Amino acid sequence: MNIVVCIKQVPDSAQIRVHPVTNTIMRQGVPTIINPYDLFSLEAALQLRDQTGGKVIVLTMGPPMAEDALRKAMGIGADKAVLLTDRFFAGSDTLATSFSLSMAITKIAEKEGPIDLVFCGKQTIDGDTAQVGPGIACRLGLNQLTYITSIEALDPKAREITVQRRAEGGVQVLKTKLPCMITMLEGSNIVRRGSMPNVLRAAREPILTLNAAAAGIEDVTRCGLRGSPTVVKKVFAPKPRADKAKLIDTTNRSTTDIANDAVDALFAAAPKLHTDLVGRAAQA
Amino acid sequence: MTEKAAPAPAAAAAPAAGGSRAGMKKELPERFRDYKHVWVLIEMERGQVHPVSWELLGEGRKLADKLGVELAGALLAGPGEAARKAVDEAFSYGADLVYLMEDPLLADYRNQPYAAAMTDLVNTYKPEILLMGATNLGRDLAGTVATTLATGLTADCTELAIDHEGSLAATRPTFGGTLLCTIHTLNFRPQMATIRPRVMAMPEAQEGRSGRVIRHALVMEESSVITKILDFIADANMDKAQLAYADIVVAGGMGLGRPENFKLVTELAAVLGAEYGCSRPVVQKGWLPAERQIGQTGKTIRPRLYIAAGISGAIQHRVGVEGSDIILAINTDPNATIFEFAHMGIVGDALQILPALTEAFRRILAVNRLAG
Ligand SMILES: Cc1cc2nc3c(=O)[nH]c(=O)nc-3n(C[C@H](O)[C@H](O)[C@H](O)COP(=O)(O)OP(=O)(O)OC[C@H]3O[C@@H](n4cnc5c(N)ncnc54)[C@H](O)[C@@H]3O)c2cc1C
Ligand SMILES: Nc1ncnc2c1ncn2[C@@H]1O[C@H](COP(=O)(O)O)[C@@H](O)[C@H]1O
Numbered sequence: 001m002n003i004v005v006c007i008k009q010v011p012d013s014a015q016i017r018v019h020p021v022t023n024t025i026m027r028q029g030v031p032t033i034i035n036p037y038d039l040f041s042l043e044a045a046l047q048l049r050d051q052t053g054g055k056v057i058v059l060t061m062g063p064p065m066a067e068d069a070l071r072k073a074m075g076i077g078a079d080k081a082v083l084l085t086d087r088f089f090a091g092s093d094t095l096a097t098s099f100s101l102s103m104a105i106t107k108i109a110e111k112e113g114p115i116d117l118v119f120c121g122k123q124t125i126d127g128d129t130a131q132v133g134p135g136i137a138c139r140l141g142l143n144q145l146t147y148i149t150s151i152e153a154l155d156p157k158a159r160e161i162t163v164q165r166r167a168e169g170g171v172q173v174l175k176t177k178l179p180c181m182i183t184m185l186e187g188s189n190i191v192r193r194g195s196m197p198n199v200l201r202a203a204r205e206p207i208l209t210l211n212a213a214a215a216g217i218e219d220v221t222r223c224g225l226r227g228s229p230t231v232v233k234k235v236f237a238p239k240p241r242a243d244k245a246k247l248i249d250t251t252n253r254s255t256t257d258i259a260n261d262a263v264d265a266l267f268a269a270a271p272k273l274h275t276d277l278v279g280r281a282a283q284a
Numbered sequence: 285m286t287e288k289a290a291p292a293p294a295a296a297a298a299p300a301a302g303g304s305r306a307g308m309k310k311e312l313p314e315r316f317r318d319y320k321h322v323w324v325l326i327e328m329e330r331g332q333v334h335p336v337s338w339e340l341l342g343e344g345r346k347l348a349d350k351l352g353v354e355l356a357g358a359l360l361a362g363p364g365e366a367a368r369k370a371v372d373e374a375f376s377y378g379a380d381l382v383y384l385m386e387d388p389l390l391a392d393y394r395n396q397p398y399a400a401a402m403t404d405l406v407n408t409y410k411p412e413i414l415l416m417g418a419t420n421l422g423r424d425l426a427g428t429v430a431t432t433l434a435t436g437l438t439a440d441c442t443e444l445a446i447d448h449e450g451s452l453a454a455t456r457p458t459f460g461g462t463l464l465c466t467i468h469t470l471n472f473r474p475q476m477a478t479i480r481p482r483v484m485a486m487p488e489a490q491e492g493r494s495g496r497v498i499r500h501a502l503v504m505e506e507s508s509v510i511t512k513i514l515d516f517i518a519d520a521n522m523d524k525a526q527l528a529y530a531d532i533v534v535a536g537g538m539g540l541g542r543p544e545n546f547k548l549v550t551e552l553a554a555v556l557g558a559e560y561g562c563s564r565p566v567v568q569k570g571w572l573p574a575e576r577q578i579g580q581t582g583k584t585i586r587p588r589l590y591i592a593a594g595i596s597g598a599i600q601h602r603v604g605v606e607g608s609d610i611i612l613a614i615n616t617d618p619n620a621t622i623f624e625f626a627h628m629g630i631v632g633d634a635l636q637i638l639p640a641l642t643e644a645f646r647r648i649l650a651v652n653r654l655a656g
Contacts, residue, residue, distance in 0.1 A: 129437075259643065
């Protein structure tokens with residue numbers, strides 16, 4: 001089995017700060033991490049490899065420093081890593097990203113043999129669109145299984161996979177043919193920790209670096225900003241609300257009084273809610 | 285934005301470059317000139333329409349009126365009574381017409397038949413705007429459709445408008461919700477966007493409103509659909525849908541200190557007939573399950589009353605609750621950000637205020653019951 005896992009290096013957005021005057025992101029010193037959702041997919045891929053043999057190849061598109069993310073992933077257990085990097089990729093939207101990544105996957109298949117499974121994260125925490133995975137599947141003609149809560153069975157001989165997929169109001173049990181593209185739901189597994197031997201190997205292992213030409217992309221106008229149909233026209237901070245919360249007076253008042261005041265103030269502001277609640281209570 | 289030197293940002297969310305680029309100008313190619321009208325996917329699964337479809341019709345109505353065009357629902361469904369009912373409902377929520385594809389292959393969602401149906405519909409009838417819910421179904425489908433049509437897709441929008449050139453201006457949070465950005469698809473059609481449930485208000489249904497139905501056939505056999513549905517396991521508890529659509533929500537954050545203290549939240553919720561929820565760290569700590577999380581990466585809620593106890597009001601939480609009619613915040617810190625967007629506030633210890641509120645509501649509702 002050849003399994004490609006697409007991972008993205010993202011800023012640890014819990015630590016992003018916005019410059020109060022210029023409204024721009026202050027990225028300096030913000031640590032980067034592997035997109036957390038991608039780890040559940042990496043773990044699922046590693047489990048399948050452990051069961052059936054083969055290799056897990058992690059792939060990322062990003063600046064040269066995205067190599068860090070690849071090495072981390074190899075530390076967790078991935079066998080090989082591919083870095084897709086070129087200034088032509090800058091400013092890609094989902095359509096351009098899925099184009100470039102799918103070209104790289106085709107190139108990986110030329111070197112490593114046919115790819116049976118592609119894993120992507122459910123979504124990224126910076127792009128947050130959940131569209132790149134479906135985009136890759138569509139371009140490569142892979143059967144698409146998103147929001148997977150568990151992989152029930154994999155039959156490499158019959159080239160079939162059975163999964164559970166989160167849907168509205170329940171879970172679908174689906175069976176499809178390889179090759180396919182899977183995104184795992186968070187919490188669907190427990191991501192393993194890196195082992196010492198893997199971490200050591202990850203530090204030494206060569207990383208295959210592809211630029212646009214090496215990935216087989218002849219027409220670079222399909223990449224990056226130029227290959228992106230969407231245009232960002234404006235970036236701005238959310239408007240603060242004009243008036244702040246009306247505070248209930250708490251000076252020298254008992255908790256009971258404060259609560260009663262709050263309920264009175266609430267019902268004064270929302271009389272209809274009051275009548276509806278009373279009506280509901282009367283029926284109960 | 286120059287600081288987005290980041291990993292060739294995936295996503296429409298990637299505020300990429302400044303103004304100097306050809307695609308920034310609107311020069312719609314000839315082949316897209318006859319793309320007209322606003323469409324909304326009427327998302328139906330197992331005979332059930334997802335309410336986000338009606339929310340989007342409400343929003344789509346405004347866009348269509350602004351453009352002076354028609355609003356259409358696109359309904360992909362299994363044959364039967366449910367589909368007919370959904371068509372009527374679509375009219376009542378503002379659709380002028382419904383494109384109806386009824387086929388057994390569309391009864392349950394699968395990417396392949398749905399994507400084939402939707403792209404065929406778009407290629408045949410050429411909408412300029414196509415909106416879908418940012419649900420599991422909508423996101424799974426939108427990515428395939430946008431890629432097949434090679435058009436722009438803006439995910440998880442929080443605001444839609446038409447600009448002076450008649451283009452869709454789709455605004456969404458970016459950088460983990462710290463900023464907003466407005467994205468356009470200038471030179472490709474349709475302009476696609478997904479919107480999360482509850483972000484847009486539910487429109488009033490207008491009974492008796494009707495419209496045209498245009499039927500379109502799906503050209504596909506079950507034998508050519510590669511993914512097979514073996515089973516559907518319905519959820520035992522339907523909690524998930526209820527939180528997003530609850531009338532009243534009571535939530536607790538890290539300020540409650542310990543998992544046991546969430547009983548104060550659930551007790552107040554019980555008295556009010558409300559749903560309960562929490563902030564993200566509460567889920568990360570394992571105190572409550574993920575489906576209780578409110579905010580950007582959890583549920584968006586739009587209740588008539590939202591009570592937030594021990595929640596600081598980070599932007600990622602705020603974007604999920606801003607549609608609430610009234611927000612009452614309880615926080616020990618008078619400078620907590622939540623007081624900047626809550627309507628009412630109590631500066632105090634949630635561990636004392638919550639039980640007192642529960643008592644106060646219980647008393648007032650009981651008294652009224654006797655009186656009424
Ligand atoms: C990509 C990303 C996505 C995110 N998505 C979400 C999301 O969907 N939803 C979400 O909620 N968060 C989300 N977050 C996290 C968010 O940034 C905040 O960290 C989180 O909302 C804080 O939770 P909190 O307010 O419960 O905890 P804290 O920030 O720790 O705040 C606790 C508050 O309780 C108050 N307090 C303390 N003791 C008491 C007491 N006894 N009584 C009353 N008040 C008390 C404190 O003054 C403080 O204001 C996300 C973050 C990132 C980076
Ligand atoms: N630059 C990238 N490099 C590798 N994988 C990516 C990249 N961008 C997105 N992906 C994959 O696509 C998934 C969905 O991304 P998004 O559409 O941005 O939410 C991610 O979880 C990754 O698995």
